[in-house]
Amino acid sequence: MNTCDAALPAERFAKSRRLAGLRERAERVHQTLAEASPTVVVGGKRLWRTRNHLAEAGLSKDQWRRAWDSARMFLTADGEIGKAGGNETLRVEPGTGLLRIKVxxxxxxxxxxxxTIRTPAGIARLAQSGAGGVLSSAR
Structure with missing residues (x-):
């Protein structure tokens, strides 16, 4: 028996297992999309990898968790020229700073x-336009 012939069944098995795993993963993606509930983690890759190397990063578990949680506490909305308040979906009410979100x-x-979020919003960046401030990013 040739050594190449001996590798074929093992290689075929490994590839069939890989294919089965990819098909299962694709099915989960299709199901998530059909349910209209995709999972999105913005900017989490570096922090997630840091979790596995806390000593090298000089972080404790609690410090890492606070950084992880705070990295996910954001909300952004692009302004729309010509719209009162800059955006119909997300607005910071003038004077009160309360956040109003269209459902x-x-x-x-x-x-x-x-x-309406009853705690005043902290604004990270407020672009000025002829019609006043337009919310472009809030925290």
């Missing part, structure tokens, strides 16, 4: 057309 139509019967 998707599918949830409007449960929550109403808008939600």
């Amino acid at each position: 998707p139509a599918a949830l409007a019967d449960r929550f109403g057309t808008h939600l």
Whole structure:
């Protein structure tokens, strides 16, 4: 028996297992997309990798967890020229600083057309336009 012939069944088995895993992964992606609930983690790759090397990063588990949680506490919205307040979906109310969020139509019967966050929003960047401040990013 040739050594190449002996490798074929093992190689075929390994490739069939890899294919089965990829098919299962693709099915999960298709199901997630069909449910319209994709998982998105913005800017988490570096922090996640740091979690596995806390000593090298000079962090404790608690320090890492605080950094991880705070990296996920953000909200952004691009302004729309010509719209009062800059954006119909997300607005910071003038004077009060309260955040007003437009609710998707599918949830409007449960929550109403808008939600107001009762804690004033901290604004990371406010671009000025002829019509006043336009919210471009909030934290």
